[in-house]
Amino acid sequence: MLRLLAGILVLAFALSAAVGASAETKEVNVYSARHYDTDLELYDRFTSETGIRVNLIEGDSDELIARIEREGKQSPADMLITVDAGRLWRAEEKNLFSPVKSEILEERVPAHLRHPDGLWFGLSKRARIIIYNKEMGRPEKLETYADLADPANKGMLCMRSSSNIYNVSLLASIIEHEGAEEAEAWAEGVVANFARQPEGNDTSNVRAVAAGECRVSLVNTYYVGRMLGSGSEEDRAAAEKVGLVFPDQNGRGTHVNLSGAGVMKHAPNRENAIAFIEFLTSDWAQKAFTEKNHEYTAVPGATEVSPVPGTDEFKEDELNASALGRNQAEAVRIFDRAGWK
Structure with missing residues (x-):
């Protein structure tokens, strides 16, 4: 009886430690096909505000998609950031994304710049x-x-x-x-x-x-x-x-086309990934996309600065990406x- 009780206590302690370790995971693993030095400032700002460390893996879009598919359930990837809706679609076809329900993202990102089922969200436009x-x-x-x-x-x-x-x-x-x-x-x-x-x-x-x-x-x-x-x-x-x-x-x-991000199906840090995508739609991050990399904001009205000097607002095709x-x-x-x- 005492041996059984001791075993139960050890198991409970192990489970408690595992849950605690999971709760204390303060990182997000980002696979990104955006090769802009200016994005590093975004990652640093997110870490400063949240305490969540951004672990960055860079590569070609198709290479990253193939890598995540190859890694399968063991993939450390929490999210994929890539350029062009066509590449997001390639990841979607591989069944790599997990649907995200976020009031912040649904409120800030226009419907034509996000997947109808929440598989990915536009971050910036060109x-x-x-x-x-x-x-x-x-x-x-x-x-x-x-x-x-x-x-x-x-x-x-x-x-x-x-x-x-x-x-x-x-x-x-x-x-x-x-x-x-x-x-x-x-x-x-x-x-x-x-x-x-x-x-x-x-x-x-x-x-x-x-x-x-x-x-x-x-x-x-x-x-x-x-x-x-x-x-x-x-x-x-x-x-x-x-x-x-x-x-x-x-x-x-x-x-218009976009840079966009989605949360991976087997993301080990899912909530951190969602928080990071939400951060990337904040006014500060959206302004950075424009001022640092000359992209249009995905969030309407996030900045009045034009990414191309001398140009004004224009009518964009609102076809869903x-x-x-x-x-x-x-x-x-x-x-x-x-x-x-």
């Missing part, structure tokens, strides 16, 4: 805009994405590869709005207007337009904002030579058939 060479002048037909496929703009366009997730997501939005047939006609029209075969990234295409190698391109806003605020005189000069068009202001609005992932495979097939390499 708009995919048209740029043109100021010296050459703005082409007459350059108000909408559809205008990029107009024969009037033949030989004017330089683009990055169709394999780039930003272009895939833009086409995915066109599929959702107009159907696959219209989306394919658009892609074919854009290819017919190429000044050269696709190459480079958004920054190099800003430079190409500025240098007159082509007249028009598509880029994400934060690349332009970053170049305008750069310590490099060459980058600033290039960005100042391009004019900006926020497409479809008289229609559905300009296509989950559609960008849902139409991703079809977008890739259309690009291939259109010959957009």
Whole structure:
């Protein structure tokens, strides 16, 4: 009897210690595909305010997703942060996220910038805009994405590869709005207007337009904002030579994409992860995304500062970002058939 009682007491003590250790875990394991030094300030501020240490694992989005899937139930990952809704969708398809119910996130993050079932939440935005060479002048037909496929703009366009997730997501939005047939006609029209075969990234295409190698391109806003605020005189000069068009202001609005985060299915520190995502939607964090990395806030009204100097508020497409992932495979097939390499 005494031996049994002693055994029960030992077991109770062990359980109490385990619960106490769990309650005292003051960390969150963040797998992030955002490679911006400015984000480190966000992590430090969160730790300072909450006492929760941020353990950061950085990597390519697809590599991180594969790693979490491979680690399975033993994964230490509490949350995944990545750029582009298409990549969030890839993680969703692998069944890596756990639904989150948070009044703070539902109140602060607009419905079109979060998953309908709470699997992920947008943290910051970037708009995919048209740029043109100021010296050459703005082409007459350059108000909408559809205008990029107009024969009037033949030989004017330089683009990055169709394999780039930003272009895939833009086409995915066109599929959702107009159907696959219209989306394919658009892609074919854009290819017919190429000044050269696709190459480079958004920054190099800003430079190409500025240098007159082509007249028009598509880029994400934060690349332009970053170049305008750069310590490099060459980058600033290039960005100042391009004019900006926020497409479809008289229609559905300009296509926006996002950086977003979700809590992992097997997160060992789930509540800490939710608290961290909530923190990233605070006014202070949202301002940091704008002022430090030239991104638009996901939370409306969090700051009045424009991430791209000289630009005002614009009408954005309020298509739910989950559609960008849902139409991703079809977008890739259309690009291939259109010959957009």
